């Protein structure tokens with residue numbers, strides 16, 4: 733199991749490097765987030781030992797359990813839809829919340845962050861393909877949400893996140909990745925106080941290489957590292 737996981741990790745690493753080379757980008761510009769949801773801590777430890785310090789989870793309880801069992805230098809990324817009543821459990825413990833898509837949620841993060849006197853880095857999640865089934869704000873509404881959230885003193889917007897549609901051919905998502913990159917450039921140009929557009933979290937197992945070619949600074953890879961997920965366990 734160990735060897736198999738490490739080989740997966742190294743092969744993802746090699747493909748990231750190749751995509752960076754094709755795009756004329758430095759490998760340092762792209763953070764690989766190992767998406768470990770549903771996977772046991774032993775597997776996370778193996779990937780940690782292989783060199784990863786960034787892990788992504790989509791459920792608050794599962795993330796908190798794992799935080800307690802794994803090394804303290806891990807950067808935890810909340811990538812799943814976040815309910816307001818769960819915010820208090822992760823503020824101060826996660827290094828980035830990728831999935832902020834409403835003022836209501838941002839206000840709750842602000843409230844909890846103020847209590848702890850911490851600043852919480854977040855990304856705004858955009859539903860770039862306007863899929864009914866997905867969370868995220870529509871492209872047209874993004875800038876007004878960014879302005880509203882930017883006014884909250886304990887939150888720092890670092891960029892945008894998107895979950896592209898599930899496709900067989902990753903090329904089918906290239907236009908979406910390009911679109912969200914453009915959106916981030918447009919927002920950056922507005923020079924809104926407390927807002928940076930340095931992070932672009934996009935690309936998963938099926939399409940992370942195309943995402944890197946289009947400007948991703950964070951790719952979220954689960955299956956490609958840990959193998960298929962079994963939700964029935």
Ligand SMILES: *Cc1c(COP(=O)(O)O)cnc(C)c1O
Nearest residue numbers: 767790811936937952953954955
């Ligand atoms: C599960 C998940 C991923 C990883 O998906 P894979 O296709 O397994 O790489 C990435 N981003 C989000 C938001 C996820 O929920």
